[in-house]
Amino acid sequence: MIPLDFSGKLALVTGVGDNESFAWFIAKSLQAAGAKVVLACHPRVLGIVESFLTRDVDREARLLPDGSEFKPVKVLPCDASYDTMDDVPAEVKGDRRYAKFPEYSIKGMVDAVGQEFGGIDILIHSIAFGREVTKPLIDTSRKAYLEAMGISAYSLTSMVRAAAPYMANRPGGASVVGLTYVAGERVVPHYGGGMATCKASLQIDAKQLAWFVGDKNVRVNLISAGPYASRAARAINKDFGKLIDHAAEHSPLRRPIGPEEVANSTLYLCSSLASGVTGQILYVDCGYNVMGT
Secondary structure, three states: OOOOOOOOOEEEEEOOOOOOOHHHHHHHHHHHOOOEEEEEEOOOOHHHHHHHOOOHHHHHHHEOOOOOEOOOOEEEEOOOOOOOHHHOOHHHHOOHHHHOOOOOOHHHHHHHHHHHHOOOOEEEEOOOOOOOOOOOHHHOOHHHHHHHHHHHHHHHHHHHHHHHHHHOOOOOOEEEEEEEOHHHOOOOOOOOOOHHHHHHHHHHHHHHHHHHHHOOOEEEEEEEEOOOOOHHHHHHOOOHHHHHHHHHHHOOOOOOOOHHHHHHHHHHHHOHHHOOOOOOEEEEOOOHHHOOO
């Protein structure tokens, strides 16, 4: 067995909103492998995430394989709608849920991490939002479509741009991993609000970014995960279980994926075992993507 040792590595994991998400499991796996983990959460859910990290009732969700507990070295606010604080409208700055944080832009958050820890070895992009995701594309408003694109797709470019100086020429190289979905390539009827278009954009953006930061020994890859009933997915779509059942029935492995499988594949992409892998999409979906139905 070839061990994965991330000791001495700093991992910035964005998009954690609860203790059931892919981002949560990825962050736990990175710490279990030895990395220091910083979480970046939307300002409105930062308090919720902090409660998951401290409440006795959630202790089981924090447990790592060795019996220790998941404990990020830092939890920072970040709203992926804004590249810098200059982009934040006055009404948002005055919102009580935001006002208590002096900084929550992408660049400000990344600078805070890079400067405090002296660099960033791993960046996880697990951010997606579509205000009208329950509406089919043909009924999606322009405003909601553009908002979804900015948060769900462009934020990867913004984060990589901000993080590149801190990730450049790190020992063993640095790795960016984002999460996508097969709806970026095929029609998934219940994945609306422009979100499928966001995933398509995210996929070509990741390939382009791989070129633009490759000379700094930074790799950029995506994981296309199968449908998984996270809290967010269940809240958005009451019929989400049907998507999972369909994928399980039509996948070569005849079963749904588990979040740990996505986390394990992320560790591979961030490790030296994938030192020559960049600009790729790794499908972690029990093979569903190869099927015609």
